[in-house]
């Protein structure tokens with residue numbers, strides 16, 4: 001079951017946001033762009049899990065919430081799949097990332113435990129086994145000319161799953177990165193406020 005975000009005060013909450021997706025799609029780079037506004041061309045694969053904290057204010061008109069985001073970044077290698085359970089547990093929102101120049105990161109690929117890739121539908125399934133949370137799909141590396149993932153395919157995946165929205169992003173030039181994180185940061189608030197409604 002999905003837990004409500006932890007209230008720090010009446011107008012501030014602590015959320016866990018998980019970022020999942022195949023190896024090398026840019027998960028760590030997207031987080032770095034959002035948190036530090038920086039980008040590195042060199043690739044250093046994530047080992048296990050990294051956690052980054054970031055305060056994000058979300059306003060609905062006159063009401064502002066000061067949220068503390070705990071952004072969990074999971075290594076994309078299949079051999080880390082045993083970590084998934086503890087990684088996903090307690091999440092309040094999720095981002096699933098694929099890369100537009102790497103169709104396997106979107107569709108998945110058969111293989112042994114070192115080479116298989118689970119793709120967007122596979123990641124959604126893994127997340128949904130444990131929590132039901134607002135989920136957004138990111139098709140990253142939008143700055144590259146090479147684009148092997150059509151809009152129709154993206155829409156189809158979203159219609160078949162619980163993905164709420166999909167954005168083309170670039171950690172390199174910043175396209176849509178802040179927008180996606182800010183959008184996601186507002187969503188668990190809805191769940192938090194629903195706790196005040198009787199009979200829910």
Ligand SMILES: Nc1nc2c(ncn2[C@@H]2O[C@H](COP(=O)(O)OP(=O)(O)OP(=O)(O)O)[C@@H](O)[C@H]2O)c(=O)[nH]1
Nearest residue numbers: 024025026027028029043045046076141170171172
């Ligand atoms: N052109 C371009 N390159 C990117 C973008 N995002 C990431 N990269 C590059 O892609 C490579 C992999 O990026 P990472 O952020 O390490 O990917 P990851 O998904 O965290 O990979 P793992 O930790 O191995 O699962 C790096 O060389 C980045 O510089 C982007 O938006 N555009």
Ligand SMILES: [Mg+2]
Nearest residue numbers: 027028045046
């Ligand atoms: Mg990484």
